[in-house]
Amino acid sequence: xxxxxxVEQTPAARANLPDRAWAAVLTVLGLAVxxxxxxxxxxxxxxxxxxxxxxGLIAFVGNSVWDxxxxxxxxxxxxxxxxxxxxxxxxxxxxxxxxxxxxxxxMAPARMRSIVSFPIALLAGIPSVVYGLWGxxxxxxxxxxxxxxxxxxxxxxxxxxxxxxxGYLAAGVVMAIMILPTITSIAIEVLQTVPGALREAALxxxxxxxxxxxxxxxxxxxxxxxxxxxLGLGRAxxxxxxxxxxxxxxPTIRASLFAPGYSLPAVIANEFAEASGDMQTxxxxxxxxxxxxxxxxxxxxxxVLVRMSRRGPARVAA
Amino acid sequence: xxxxxxxxTLLSSAAFADKLLINGAGATFPFPIYSKWFxxxxxxxxxxxxxxxxxxxxxxxxxxxxxxxxxxxxxxxxSAEEMGRAAGIQHIPTVMGAVVVVYNVSSISELxxxxxxxxxxxxxxxxxxxxxxxxxxxxxxxFPDAAxxxxxxxxxSGTTSVFTDYLAKVSPEWKAGPGQGKSVNWxxxxxxxxxxxxxxxxxxxxxxxxxxxxxxxxxNKLTPAELKNHDGAWVKAxxxxxxxxxxxxxxxxxxxxxxxxxxxxxxxxxxxxxxxLVYKDQPDAQKGDALVRFLWWAIHDGQKxxxxxxxxPLPAPLVRKVEATLKSITVQxxxxxxxxx
Numbered sequence: 001x002x003x004x005x006x007v008e009q010t011p012a013a014r015a016n017l018p019d020r021a022w023a024a025v026l027t028v029l030g031l032a033v034x035x036x037x038x039x040x041x042x043x044x045x046x047x048x049x050x051x052x053x054x055x056g057l058i059a060f061v062g063n064s065v066w067d068x069x070x071x072x073x074x075x076x077x078x079x080x081x082x083x084x085x086x087x088x089x090x091x092x093x094x095x096x097x098x099x100x101x102x103x104x105x106x107m108a109p110a111r112m113r114s115i116v117s118f119p120i121a122l123l124a125g126i127p128s129v130v131y132g133l134w135g136x137x138x139x140x141x142x143x144x145x146x147x148x149x150x151x152x153x154x155x156x157x158x159x160x161x162x163x164x165x166x167g168y169l170a171a172g173v174v175m176a177i178m179i180l181p182t183i184t185s186i187a188i189e190v191l192q193t194v195p196g197a198l199r200e201a202a203l204x205x206x207x208x209x210x211x212x213x214x215x216x217x218x219x220x221x222x223x224x225x226x227x228x229x230x231l232g233l234g235r236a237x238x239x240x241x242x243x244x245x246x247x248x249x250x251p252t253i254r255a256s257l258f259a260p261g262y263s264l265p266a267v268i269a270n271e272f273a274e275a276s277g278d279m280q281t282x283x284x285x286x287x288x289x290x291x292x293x294x295x296x297x298x299x300x301x302x303x304v305l306v307r308m309s310r311r312g313p314a315r316v317a318a
Numbered sequence: 319x320x321x322x323x324x325x326x327t328l329l330s331s332a333a334f335a336d337k338l339l340i341n342g343a344g345a346t347f348p349f350p351i352y353s354k355w356f357x358x359x360x361x362x363x364x365x366x367x368x369x370x371x372x373x374x375x376x377x378x379x380x381x382x383x384x385x386x387x388x389x390x391x392x393x394x395x396x397s398a399e400e401m402g403r404a405a406g407i408q409h410i411p412t413v414m415g416a417v418v419v420v421y422n423v424s425s426i427s428e429l430x431x432x433x434x435x436x437x438x439x440x441x442x443x444x445x446x447x448x449x450x451x452x453x454x455x456x457x458x459x460x461f462p463d464a465a466x467x468x469x470x471x472x473x474x475s476g477t478t479s480v481f482t483d484y485l486a487k488v489s490p491e492w493k494a495g496p497g498q499g500k501s502v503n504w505x506x507x508x509x510x511x512x513x514x515x516x517x518x519x520x521x522x523x524x525x526x527x528x529x530x531x532x533x534x535x536x537x538n539k540l541t542p543a544e545l546k547n548h549d550g551a552w553v554k555a556x557x558x559x560x561x562x563x564x565x566x567x568x569x570x571x572x573x574x575x576x577x578x579x580x581x582x583x584x585x586x587x588x589x590x591x592x593x594x595l596v597y598k599d600q601p602d603a604q605k606g607d608a609l610v611r612f613l614w615w616a617i618h619d620g621q622k623x624x625x626x627x628x629x630x631p632l633p634a635p636l637v638r639k640v641e642a643t644l645k646s647i648t649v650q651x652x653x654x655x656x657x658x659x
Binding site: 065066067068069070072136137140141144162164165166244245248249250251260262266269270271273274275276277 | 373374375376377379394397400465467472476496497498499500501503504507508509510515518519522523
């Protein structure tokens with residue numbers, strides 16, 4: 001405070017005690033985050049290690065049988081379910097979110113933006129168990145009839161089988177609604193950073209409104225939008241409560257989105273409380289480790305994607 | 319200095335006059351009756367307060383093994399491996415419950431299921447309601463040509479443990495296949511979270527069939543299927559038929575017994591105990607004393623509160639057997655209830 005031009009401090013001034021203490025506090029806080037992450041990994045390894053050793057890492061990740069009674073643990077159906085439902089959620093949520101963000105930043109009057117932004121923020125605040133109950137009692141009956149029978153008429157392999165309602169599709173739709181506010185609000189922030197001059201230049205060259213968005217706005221905002229998507233996907237991957245209520249909780253791998261499946265967080269939540277014996281507890285901890293790994297891989301992928309398309313305000317995401 | 323000592327003495331005597339706090343943790347299934355017991359017992363003995371966390375049977379076993387609580391509770395008896403880690407633990411049966419089969423077929427108001435049919439449905443071998451095996455059990459019923467959707471619990475639970483224990487007893491194929499446990503590898507069907515998840519899915523799905531706790535079915539006015547018991551009689555699940563299941567079954571001294579498919583004409587075949595877990599020699603004099611006295615109260619006066627909450631009381635011969643067990647529990651080597659008749 002006493003030295004406004006802190007950058008040009010002399011060595012003597014750098015020895016200033018409050019400054020150094022402050023720096024130390026910040027360093028400790030920064031390291032604490034790392035320490036927490038390290039401790040989580042260490043604990044998961046400690047609990048999950050024996051089960052992983054018993055099963056073997058490759059069998060654990062690659063086997064599709066989950067039989068607690070016989071201590072056979074294969075995580076593949078859960079990995080598959082997590083990825084499929086997150087994928088469905090992303091496919092459904094992304095066009096809506098980007099479209100909504102573009103509409104609000106490029107087309108809608110400023111007053112409308114603030115009116116529409118409010119319910120979007122509200123959506124983000126609804127507890128996930130409420131989404132789950134809504135999914136179970138409202139969405140699932142609608143999916144069972146008429147949506148799934150209608151989709152079945154397309155004869156696509158992903159839309160086959162009995163229309164039960166509960167399954168990958170139901171989980172994907174619920175998750176799509178849950179991640180919509182995340183992607184939309186960040187995309188709005190990103191689009192607002194696009195310089196007006198770019199837009200005007202495109203329009204001056206004779207571009208229509210859509211062309212201006214396509215050639216000037218979207219390329220500039222691309223990196224940020226990728227980041228927004230990744231944050232949404234991150235939320236989808238870890239979603240537990242809402243998913244377990246509508247996914248059908250069946251550890252199987254099926255191509256049809258109508259079929260019941262299972263996800264990594266859901267099986268942990270379902271089985272942990274009554275897990276008997278070290279082996280089952282360990283296998284569930286190992287699933288936690290796997291979920292952690294999936295999240296880390298995804299974050300790395302997000303960073304790579306952002307770096308590859310770094311043209312605009314990439315920092316927003318990374 | 320003297321003042322400080324005086325205050326310290328006053329404080330410690332105040333602490334003594336304070337409530338005796340007993341902590342327990344475990345099964346969720348008996349939580350309603352346990353919390354009723356603890357609050358009623360506290361009214362009779364204001365100096366004893368019992369805290370109970372319904373964190374699940376697995377957690378209860380873990381905590382009593384590590385002795386972080388004064389008693390545990392479980393819906394499934396501890397395994398031999400778990401017993402090995404908690405030397406000197408004693409199971410005390412408190413009340414009984416049952417698992418019932420609920421279904422959703424609009425044209426059917428009554429359903430009878432033989433053990434073979436029930437196992438066949440949950441094995442995924444009987445897939446349609448108009449299957450001839452179902453018609454054999456229910457000659458008068460008009461079954462629709464509709465698919466059967468099996469609904470099971472997705473969370474690990476004592477309910478599943480009792481249900482699969484029954485199936486494993488009546489069906490060799492089930493025993494060799496999914497087997498018995500709190501969560502098993504289901505050959506078919508959907509998983510619902512908790513009793514409410516199973517009920518919700520069955521109610522919504524035409525042709526659905528699932529299993530829930532008797533108490534839950536009663537409170538939600540569901541009509542369960544009649545089952546054929548060990549003696550070949552068709553029985554409905556009721557508090558009487560559940561208690562009857564413990565009547566003729568042979569109960570060992572450690573009470574770690576399953577009473578599914580029990581003998582007796584009136585016995586409901588998918589019945590089970592729920593247990594409190596205590597150490598045979600209580601380490602803490604005051605707490606141990608209070609705990610044993612509470613257990614004595616629970617198997618006598620406490621049983622009268624069971625029916626109102628849809629738990630079946632222990633049959634009288636079993637209560638006498640538990641009395642003997644409680645008398646054998648010692649506190650620092652001395653029996654607490656030696657004076658009781």
